Amino acid sequence: MTVATVRSYRPRAPAWRWILAGSLLTVAILAGVIIGEMPLPPDTVLAVLANKLFGAGYPVDSINAAIIWNYRMPRTLVAAACGAGLALSGVVLQALIRNALADPYLLGVSAGASTGAVAVTILGLGGGALGLSSGAFAGALLAFGLVAALARAAGGGPAQLVLAGIAGSQLFNALTSFFIARSANAEQARGIMFWLLGNLSGVRWPDVSLAAPAALIGFLACLWHVRALDAFSFGAQSAAALGISLRRVQGVLIGTTTLMTATMVSLVGSIGFVGLVVPHAMRFAVGPRHGRLVPWSALAGAVFLIAADIVSRILIPGQVVAIGVVTALVGAPGFALILIRNRGRT
Amino acid sequence: MRLRTANLGWRAGVRPIVEGVTLEIAPGETFGLIGPNGSGKSTLLRLIAGLLPPSAGRVWLGETPLASLSRREVARRIAFVEQQAETTEALTVRDAVGLGRTPWLAALSPFGAGDAAIVEHALCAVGMEHMAGAQWQTLSGGERQRVHIARALAQRPRLLLLDEPTNHLDIHHQLALLRLVHRLPVTVVLALHDLNQALGCDRIGVMAQGRLIACGPPAKVLTPEQLAKTFRVGATALTDPVDDTVLFRFRCLEE
Numbered sequence: 001m002t003v004a005t006v007r008s009y010r011p012r013a014p015a016w017r018w019i020l021a022g023s024l025l026t027v028a029i030l031a032g033v034i035i036g037e038m039p040l041p042p043d044t045v046l047a048v049l050a051n052k053l054f055g056a057g058y059p060v061d062s063i064n065a066a067i068i069w070n071y072r073m074p075r076t077l078v079a080a081a082c083g084a085g086l087a088l089s090g091v092v093l094q095a096l097i098r099n100a101l102a103d104p105y106l107l108g109v110s111a112g113a114s115t116g117a118v119a120v121t122i123l124g125l126g127g128g129a130l131g132l133s134s135g136a137f138a139g140a141l142l143a144f145g146l147v148a149a150l151a152r153a154a155g156g157g158p159a160q161l162v163l164a165g166i167a168g169s170q171l172f173n174a175l176t177s178f179f180i181a182r183s184a185n186a187e188q189a190r191g192i193m194f195w196l197l198g199n200l201s202g203v204r205w206p207d208v209s210l211a212a213p214a215a216l217i218g219f220l221a222c223l224w225h226v227r228a229l230d231a232f233s234f235g236a237q238s239a240a241a242l243g244i245s246l247r248r249v250q251g252v253l254i255g256t257t258t259l260m261t262a263t264m265v266s267l268v269g270s271i272g273f274v275g276l277v278v279p280h281a282m283r284f285a286v287g288p289r290h291g292r293l294v295p296w297s298a299l300a301g302a303v304f305l306i307a308a309d310i311v312s313r314i315l316i317p318g319q320v321v322a323i324g325v326v327t328a329l330v331g332a333p334g335f336a337l338i339l340i341r342n343r344g345r346t
Numbered sequence: 347m348r349l350r351t352a353n354l355g356w357r358a359g360v361r362p363i364v365e366g367v368t369l370e371i372a373p374g375e376t377f378g379l380i381g382p383n384g385s386g387k388s389t390l391l392r393l394i395a396g397l398l399p400p401s402a403g404r405v406w407l408g409e410t411p412l413a414s415l416s417r418r419e420v421a422r423r424i425a426f427v428e429q430q431a432e433t434t435e436a437l438t439v440r441d442a443v444g445l446g447r448t449p450w451l452a453a454l455s456p457f458g459a460g461d462a463a464i465v466e467h468a469l470c471a472v473g474m475e476h477m478a479g480a481q482w483q484t485l486s487g488g489e490r491q492r493v494h495i496a497r498a499l500a501q502r503p504r505l506l507l508l509d510e511p512t513n514h515l516d517i518h519h520q521l522a523l524l525r526l527v528h529r530l531p532v533t534v535v536l537a538l539h540d541l542n543q544a545l546g547c548d549r550i551g552v553m554a555q556g557r558l559i560a561c562g563p564p565a566k567v568l569t570p571e572q573l574a575k576t577f578r579v580g581a582t583a584l585t586d587p588v589d590d591t592v593l594f595r596f597r598c599l600e601e
């Protein structure tokens with residue numbers, strides 16, 4: 001074996017990387033619980049968490065305990081799950097569609113979710129049996145189904161999928177505007193607008209039990225397919241020549257992505273920019289190989305969205321800014337900086 | 347590995363692109379496919395690679411029908427180098443060649459020292475070992491082509507399909523590539539544009555309008571009459587006094 005061979009042989013990611021990632025996520029979650037409209041002392045937060053998680057029995061103020069456990073903890077966990085899920089969806093779609101502009105909402109999921117939400121809350125579809133979230137979830141899946149059918153009828157390539165996604169998004173956004181203009185009063189319209197830009201205020205534990213498994217399943221599906229995602233580097237035909245079953249891999253990954261995005265959008269609205277920017281930033285940071293890109297994008301998405309949620313709560317005292325506004329305000333200049341610093345690399 | 351096709355055909359809508367191709371290629375043989383632009387060479391290669399479902403006919407690898415193999419099983423037997431495959435990812439040369447190990451690695455099995463050695467060997471075979479760390483975007487067209495071929499070699503195939511592999515290569519690397527291909531202990535099918543290069547193949551097949559119109563040793567197939575009919579060129583056979591090999595000088599025949 002030559003020297004070059006020895007040097008080129010890199011064993012799997014060592015354990016310290018996973019430990020580092022876990023610590024970063026833990027610190028981010030603690031920060032998300034500690035910092036807010038009303039700052040809570042870190043020792044109180046730790047005491048409450050110790051009581052809840054390990055039954056430690058420290059004496060704490062019951063109002064503080066309720067804020068920490070019933071309000072901030074689920075909110076932070078859902079932010080982490082959404083950030084990870086959206087970033088992973090971006091990684092998958094950018095790899096499969098081979099388009100740098102691909103993001104989780106490309107396939108009409110977000111537009112369909114808004115229409116579903118509006119149909120339930122303003123038109124009263126479902127007669128009150130459906131909540132806003134279930135309406136949004138149904139709308140998201142319906143829109144994706146239409147987009148996928150249209151793309152298939154148009155020939156089934158990645159370009160057709162993008163174009164069908166644009167057509168589907170336009171149609172459902174128009175329907176949303178039409179419903180709002182026709183039937184909503186000013187207060188309803190404002191509420192819908194707030195939801196559309198992303199809103200974590202109403203998040204409680206039942207939402208965690210939807211968001212966390214969705215993100216975890218998506219993460220595992222992506223990890224399982226890292227080699228397949230790499231194989232798409234030179235296009236779908238090249239991936240097929242390398243032994244990738246296109247229909248199965250594209251079906252599983254796009255299906256997982258859609259379910260993940262639909263779940264997130266139906267819980268917290270369509271938070272923009274995370275799914276587009278985080279994967280690109282991580283490509284610059286850890287390289288294009290999906291074995292590293294997938295876990296680091298999931299982590300960065302989670303941390304980024306927790307941070308954005310913190311900022312959205314403390315930016316204007318006494319008022320919560322829509323988190324989508326924060327992600328765009330922070331993300332756009334940050335992304336511009338990355339683009340400029342790395343010019344010439346791609 | 348022996349390759350057989352029977353009555354192989356593919357249509358784009360109603361237009362036949364490849365029609366009634368029956369071929370048998372012996373293990374270890376180097377088989378050149380020649381023919382004018384649009385004669386169906388690339389489509390035939392993609393049918394043999396299993397990347398297009400044939401609209402008629404079948405392909406066998408040894409005694410196994412190609413259609414009965416999974417995508418991964420096919421990729422362990424056949425490597426295919428297409429004409430243009432680009433990426434915008436910031437991959438290194440070694441990353442790109444490493445993709446050739448994909449069909450041999452399960453989802454969770456690590457890229458081991460054995461795989462790294464195969465990649466290194468493939469890089470040496472195309473003379474790119476000194477550029478293993480270079481970024482894809484910094485490579486010239488010829489260097490990219492050599493990396494694609496190294497990736498195909500890293501697949502350790504028993505049948506290698508090359509679609510105009512000498513495009514973009516300077517004359518040294520064209521000749522080095524053809525020498526490499528001839529020495530490989532695997533069956534090779536390559537589409538070629540340079541008819542003098544085709545003379546070096548064990549056998550050649552001539553494609554015209556989707557059909558295989560001639561097949562045999564180069565000296566039998568590449569006659570002035572055949573070249574005039576298929577390629578619309580006049581050809582004079584010349585003999586190189588150094589080693590008595592025959593080569594062609596061409597002139598355009600007007601309609």
